[in-house]
Amino acid sequence: MTTVEEQPTTTEIGASRTRKEDRHLITGQSTWVDNMTLPGMVHLAILRSPMAHAKITAIDVEGARSAPGVVGAWSGRDIADVQGDLPCAWPVTPEMINPGAPSLAVDQVNFVGDAVAVVAARSAAEAVDALEEIDIDYEPLPPVLDLEDAVADGATLVHESIGTNTSFRWEFDSAAAGSGGSVDDAVRDAEVTVKRRFLQQRLSPGFMEPRSVLVQPKDDAITVWSTTQIPHILRTMLGLTLGIPEHKIHVIAPDVGGAFGGKITITPEEVIATILARKLGRPVKFTETRSETLAAAHHGRGQIQDLTITATRDGQITGLDVHLLADLGAYLRLLTPGVPILGAFMFPGIYKIPAYRFRCDGIFTTKVPTDAYRGAGRPEATFGIERIIDELAAELGMDPMELRRKNWITHEEVPFTTVAGLTYDSGNYEAATERALELAGWEELKAEQARRRESKDPVQLGLGISTFTEMCGLAPSRVLGSLDYAAGGWEHASVRVLPTGKVEVVTGISPHGQGHVTGFSQIVADRLGVPFEDIEIIHGDTRSSPKGLDTYGSRSLSVGGVAVVQAVDKVIEKARKVAAHIMEANEDDLEYADGAFTVAGAPGSSVPFGDIAFAVFSAHDLPEGMEPSLNSEATYDPGHFSFPHGTHLCAVEVDTETGHVGIRTYACVDDVGTPINPMLIDGQVHGGLAQGIAQALFEEVVYDEDGNLVTGTFVDYTLPTAADLPSFRTDRTVTPSTDNPLGVKGVGEAGTIASTPAVVNAIVDALRPLGITDVEMPCTPERVWRAIQAHTSSQGEVR
């Protein structure tokens, strides 16, 4: 049973503090990797394949070696014996096939953008100039682009050596798992069956800072500055890939200009730069161009989804069957195979579904690999279920909100274990929905829609709903183990108390814009009673961080933040011993509040934390046997995922004459548990909405029939601008997580997960009276217009 709480506030918890992070970012003092120069540094330029699929029959870099300013040039053959294979940390099944992934292609290229040679020169311009002097002969092979063609008999193989284009098949069946019934029975007995195919287009994460890496060698050690969101994981994986002892690798993520999952990876360029820095004995830097990002940085999404939903005639869902073809691209990168699997558990959404089956085939294509992108598997799943719910509602002649109400888990039923085996610990979908309907002005919008339909207005109004939850706060380590993910999901924090009472907190989380330094400072200030300004949050450097698992999967607060709380609580316990000794009182008689210990009932007796800190530093009189230190650390392994949820409502105006879609109103209520800093939460929601809406309306990676990347620059890959988006109406409900002492859930991915189906449902809703039941994403004016024309011409007139 979950009831919605009053938003709790203390001076710090719930305060919309402005950010400590901002000063250097708004004054041009940022520390991007590309800003850095070191003595003797050389720049790399990379030659990339213009062919989607080809054998390299000859390559000669000699011309480049003698170009002006060039220090060296190498082909894949030159580093084949040291480069190893880029790691994949998620073998999702024991039978999964990994063909290996070279950083520089040796005998064959498998996507346009695949790296084939590298030049090092004194300046970036000289390195790029020298690429022109490299001679390379390709023998073209047919590209492999269509997922269904790729698994058909006689298909061209991306990797001949493995004899197939299918890397894995992963299945979940609620009947076999014991979490529900048989989907085949549900289909056989169904009163109503709706089948749909949905396409999840490839997307580019679109972080504004292109990827950059600088490697500095010293003796047998290296320092690596990288625009990574995973400094700890990069360190471990770089060591394993290249056989460099882990303790000889120091990774620093300085300011990182956005990532969104696109920088969770061990990149070919990081490996190449490391190899060359050690070979040359001098610092090596590589910064990609945006064209390189679009071609060679991993894409998100990329799925064909076939869904079947069964129900009774009065709208009770009886089963859900999902078959996914996942476009892996040419190689398996760090998490490539696992991304679609993360969605496996979320197709049931917020609904009570008696029977569920999920099957996913991971398929190689001659395109750049796919991997994590904001939501990683969960936006795809939420899209599938929220779209097919609307399709089922249409089939039943039911209002889509009524169908949701009829099938969703009510707040009295929470905690609830779903047919996918996840236990949602908290959530109140009814309350979020009520507030969202109010926020959107839903009734007025419905009335306007009716009026426009009546008057056959060329601009129709469409109303779309998305009610979602997601599993995030990655993750309970034992669950990751059961999914064959190579690492755990714990997080670490250590608190260092300085002699003057200032506090340093080292977190294993790696922020890249979210505001964690501010949020964590608020938590520490609240818990320890030390002023917000007296706290320094340290992150992103493997030399100062004892351990960590970095930032992704909306884990920073619900896992990282809890580790901070646990470490702070240990500090307070140590301080209590010292206070009791100084105050000659029993520990049990001491209260700690507002940064001071007081003997209960004796208010004049208080000793502030700062005094304790100095007493420990000087160590002149400490309790018997106590080490002279308040410093403490904690490693927290969450017991469960966290489950933020929300209701998103979108009203679009569809111009039936031009196909143009404009968002009239976007209102959303998100429940992320206890809010630490509402302004930061809103920021994450806004940014997430922009990306989810962009998938619905604007963005798509396009390869042509030869496998050439058509959307190769920002001219053709159209990120939304300020003029393309509305202002969003956002609000919150609060159902604290029951799994952690802060009651927090995650928020980083929520907006993206929810918004895409809200927009597409709205567009389809506008056009349903014309008989249209789907528009393929992105719903550009051309696509919408063509859908209308196709229907009109087949019907003879617009109805």
Place this chain on the structure above:
Amino acid sequence: MTRIKVHVDGVEYTDDVEPRTLLVHYLRETLGKTGTVVGCDTSSCGACTVHLDGASVKSCSVLAVQADGSTVDTVEGLAKDGQLHPMQQAFTDCHSLQCGYCTPGMIMASIDLLKDNPDPTEQEIREGLEGNLCRCTGYQNIVRAVQQVAGGAQS
């Protein structure tokens, strides 16, 4: 090589540059002014926006030689004696930045927007910033910051 003389953030610099050198690369690599950044290679993103003789330009679409004899103002010259420019202050007040990569260009573009149009509507702000991409914020708080500065200037 061509010799150029450029006034950047209040200081005059004389340098020899290759004619093909972009202004943004001259700022970053020759002058060490890394506050201005590169986000794309098609003049689409606006992260490189600076003021050239008082008007905003994308410094990736200007050759350094074209700035010979001109004044360039970058984000690094905005704060005076430790006092933030009102637009910088508004950006932090309104949480108009997250990762901060688009921020220098966005601030420079916003200042120029208000110079041309001191009392813009929300739509005019959004259209005025069309040339500056942001992937983190969804733009809403950036619009609020511009409104805050415009409102402050009115009062």
